[in-house]
Amino acid sequence: xxxxxxxxxxxxxxxxxxxADGEWKKSSSGKSVNILNPATRQIQYKVxxxxxxxVNKIFESAKAAQKLWAKVPLWKRAEALHKAAALxxxxxxxxxxxxxxxxxxxxxxxxxxxxxxxxxxxxxxxEGVRILSEGKFLVSDxxxxxxRNKLCLSSKIPLGVVLAIPPFNYPVNLAVSKIAxxxxxxxxxxxxxxxxxxxxxxxxxxxxxxxxxxxxxxxxVTGKGSEIGDFLTMHPGVNCISFTxxxxxxxxxxxxxxxxxxxxxxxxxxxxxxEDADLDLAAANIVKGGFSYSGQRCTAVKVVLAMxxxxxxxxxxxxxxxxxLTVGSPEDDCDITAVVSESSANFIEGLVKDAxxxxxxxxxxxxxxxxxxxxxxxxxxRPDIRLAWEEPFGPxxxxxxxxxxxxxxxxxxxxxxxxxGCVFTRDINKAILISDAMETGTVQINSAPARGPDHFPxxxxxxxxxxxxxxxxSINMMTKVKSTVINLPSxxxxxx
Ligand code: G3H
Numbered sequence: 001x002x003x004x005x006x007x008x009x010x011x012x013x014x015x016x017x018x019x020a021d022g023e024w025k026k027s028s029s030g031k032s033v034n035i036l037n038p039a040t041r042q043i044q045y046k047v048x049x050x051x052x053x054x055v056n057k058i059f060e061s062a063k064a065a066q067k068l069w070a071k072v073p074l075w076k077r078a079e080a081l082h083k084a085a086a087l088x089x090x091x092x093x094x095x096x097x098x099x100x101x102x103x104x105x106x107x108x109x110x111x112x113x114x115x116x117x118x119x120x121x122x123x124x125x126x127e128g129v130r131i132l133s134e135g136k137f138l139v140s141d142x143x144x145x146x147x148r149n150k151l152c153l154s155s156k157i158p159l160g161v162v163l164a165i166p167p168f169n170y171p172v173n174l175a176v177s178k179i180a181x182x183x184x185x186x187x188x189x190x191x192x193x194x195x196x197x198x199x200x201x202x203x204x205x206x207x208x209x210x211x212x213x214x215x216x217x218x219x220x221v222t223g224k225g226s227e228i229g230d231f232l233t234m235h236p237g238v239n240c241i242s243f244t245x246x247x248x249x250x251x252x253x254x255x256x257x258x259x260x261x262x263x264x265x266x267x268x269x270x271x272x273x274x275e276d277a278d279l280d281l282a283a284a285n286i287v288k289g290g291f292s293y294s295g296q297r298c299t300a301v302k303v304v305l306a307m308x309x310x311x312x313x314x315x316x317x318x319x320x321x322x323x324x325l326t327v328g329s330p331e332d333d334c335d336i337t338a339v340v341s342e343s344s345a346n347f348i349e350g351l352v353k354d355a356x357x358x359x360x361x362x363x364x365x366x367x368x369x370x371x372x373x374x375x376x377x378x379x380x381x382r383p384d385i386r387l388a389w390e391e392p393f394g395p396x397x398x399x400x401x402x403x404x405x406x407x408x409x410x411x412x413x414x415x416x417x418x419x420x421g422c423v424f425t426r427d428i429n430k431a432i433l434i435s436d437a438m439e440t441g442t443v444q445i446n447s448a449p450a451r452g453p454d455h456f457p458x459x460x461x462x463x464x465x466x467x468x469x470x471x472x473x474s475i476n477m478m479t480k481v482k483s484t485v486i487n488l489p490s491x492x493x494x495x496x
Contacts, residue, residue, distance in 0.1 A: 007094055010206050015046040016198070018222050019205050020058050022215030027054060033195055033224055038104040038338040038371050039329055045102060045199045047222040052231050054221065058190055059237030061216030062161045066188035069217050070158050074132055077184055078125035084211035085121035088114060088176075091207060095172060098200035103168050104330045104337040104371075109293060117173045117204070120454045121180045124471050127455065128184030131475060132156055151486040156479035158186035159260065160239030163232060165252075167245040168340050169296045171197025172204045177454065178242040178262075179208070179218065181474035187240070191220045192232055194245075196340050198222050230255065240478060244298075253466065262477050263466040264458070266298045267419025268391050269449040270412040272434065273306045273314055274405065277424035281446060283317035285422070289448025290397040291325060291375050294336050298464075299420050299449040302391055303381075304399040305408035311401045315379055319363050322375050338371035339394050345371045348394035352376065354386045355398070389415055405434060413439045418461035420449035441465070 010017055010024050015032045017024040027048035037044035069077070088095070096110035105113065135155030141148040164178035171194055182189045193201030205220045221228065233241060233252045242262040243249050249265040271289065273282045289301035306314050328334035339345050345368065352366050360378045367374040373395055381388050381398035388400060388411075402408045412421050422444040423434045435443035441459040442449065451458050451469075459468035467477055 005094075006091065006210075007203055007206055010202055015048060016202050016222075018048045018050055018054070019202065019209065019218075019220040020054065020216070021061050021219075022209065022213075025054075027051060027223070033198075033222065035102050035196060035198060036341070037101050038196070038340050041342070041370055045098075047195070047198045047202070050221045050223040050228055052228060055228055055231055055235065056237075058219045058221055059161060059235055062188040062190055062219060063237055065214050065216035066158065066160055066186070069183075069188060069214060070186035072186075074129055074184075077186070078129045080211055080213055081121050081125035081128075081180055081184060084208045084213070085118040085125070087207040087210050088121065088204060089118035091203070092118075095200050095203045098203055099172065099197070100330045102199055103171065103197050103340055105293060106330050106335065106337055107333040110330070113170060113173050114204075116452070116454070117176045120173065120471065121176050123455060124180035124184055124475065127471050128181070128475050131472065132185060132479070147490075149488040149490060151488070152483050153486070154481050154483040156185070156476070157482045159478055159480055160187060161237055162187045162189050162240045162242060162478055163235075163238045164189055164191045165233075165241070165243040165245065166191075166194065166197070166201070168194040168196040169293065169298075170244075171200045174244045175201055175204060177469065177471075177474065181471065182240075182242070182478050183213070183218070185475055185478045187478055188217045189219070190232070190238075191218070192228075193220060193222065195222070195225075242474070242478075249465075250463065260477060261466045262469060262474065264298065264419075264460055264469060265463060265465050266391050266393075266417060267449075267460060267464050268302045268389065268415045268417040269299060269419055270408070270415075270421045270438075270440075271301045271304045271448070272402075272405070272408040272412070272421070272423045272438075273304065273310065274423070274425040274427075274430070275307050275309050276426045277310065278426065278446070279310060279314050279317055282424040283314060283321055285424070285446075285448040286314075286318050286397070287321040287325070289422070289450075291322070291336065291395050294339055294373070294395045295397070296339060296393050299451055300393075301397065301422070301448055303388065303411070304397065305402050305411055306399055307405075308401045308403050311379075311399065315363065315377065315399060318377055322364065322377060325375050327372065327374055336372070336375050336395050339373060340371070342371055344393060345373060348373055348392045348396055351387050351390060351392050352378075352396060355381060358382070358385045360385055360387075360398070383411075391417065405430075409434060409437045413437075416463040419464040420444065422447060422449055441468075
């Protein structure tokens with residue numbers, strides 16, 4: 001059970017502690033923040049409401065710890081990360097349980113998230129050892145006007161303190177995808193977990209604690225966004241921000257100082273289906289891509305753009321698969337579970353009502369109980385319907401019928417979001433041309449969008465993000481280049 005056994009020290013009475021200076025602490029505010037179970041809508045957990053003063057102390061310790069950590073040999077940093085990865089996998093059960101209870105992640109997916117996170121940490125440790133052990137050696141006489149008397153040695157050094165802010169849908173995996181690259185590169189990390197997902201995040205942090213990382217190197221602060229949100233992101237102690245989430249990221253980008261930003265802010269991932277596509281394959285991917293974790297993935301299929309000639313058959317096949325999805329509790333490992341909050345459910349309902357009012361075709365009856373929304377395919381969606389453009393982040397999927405491929409590409413490129421997209425066709429040449437024309441971070445050919453494998457580059461264009469993620473890119477992003485130039489005596493100098 002979450003918070004028991006090995007994890008007992010991270011909780012007192014019914015409130016989980018925050019983590020600073022290598023210790024589990026209670027906030028001096030004496031206040032806590034409630035975490036509601038999305039399925040029961042009852043209070044499931046409570047976390048500390050940290051103060052700005054506590055945040056200041058965390059940054060002070062993070063700065064001091066980072067200076068020492070940067071001097072720890074790379075192989076030792078990797079060793080510590082491998083240890084954390086093993087602990088995380090060993091203790092997957094209580095972490096997965098928290099994911100089930102606070103973000104309604106289906107039980108098997110919750111376990112997979114923790115295992116995937118352990119693998120991500122280990123891969124990062126290995127990748128870091130390789131890429132950070134290499135630097136560059138340059139000589140000066142390649143640039144006009146120079147002799148061969150300057151030798152430049154450059155290597156990668158850490159940025160300092162990385163502020164990591166993961167989202168509710170992957171509070172463990174998208175936290176370690178920021179923490180592990182930061183640590184292997186010699187940075188320290190301040191983690192601000194999402195409120196829904198904070199308890200899973202605190203359990204994950206305890207695995208790093210048990211792995212024996214130095215005090216202050218990694219901290220985890222919980223609290224109210226109104227009290228510590230801007231205070232964290234605008235803090236002078238921050239040297240890099242890695243954020244995954246929604247619109248808040250745009251506000252953070254505008255307020256953040258002169259620090260490198262890594263942002264992933266959602267998508268309206270389009271799925272273009274051509275006349276020659278394998279429709280069974282397309283339908284299977286549309287359902288898996290559109291409805292897994294109830295559509296609450298930035299890489300979920302969020303709009304189907306189907307050629308008119310095959311649209312009826314495709315919709316039939318998709319509907320047949322939707323009918324088989326199980327709807328219910330995450331503990332029972334149902335395919336469709338409650339969306340994360342009442343406000344999310346209300347937002348999704350607003351999009352559904354708009355589509356109804358504007359005459360789109362509902363393939364299933366709209367049904368909602370609390371935060372649980374039954375899977376819904378909405379056909380004949382036109383551009384004046386909000387669902388054509390907006391991201392529901394729920395189990396509702398619009399189909400737009402297109403008469404030319406260009407129409408589909410245009411729809412994809414006209415959206416402010418540009419994370420991923422996919423195209424289904426048996427003609428590989430056509431697929432590549434379409435991929436080239438789709439102005440989006442990644443295009444999948446004959447498969448649904450997905451972030452993984454976690455070492456692949458992962459990036460959004462336009463409002464979908466800043467920079468590129470994936471293990472290698474994140475390690476590089478969390479470093480800067482430092483050069484030392486050896487100036488030899490002028491060429492007129494003689495050795496004799
Ligand atoms: O929600 C955004 C995640 O980065 C998506 O990851 O494709 O592995 O579900 P995923």
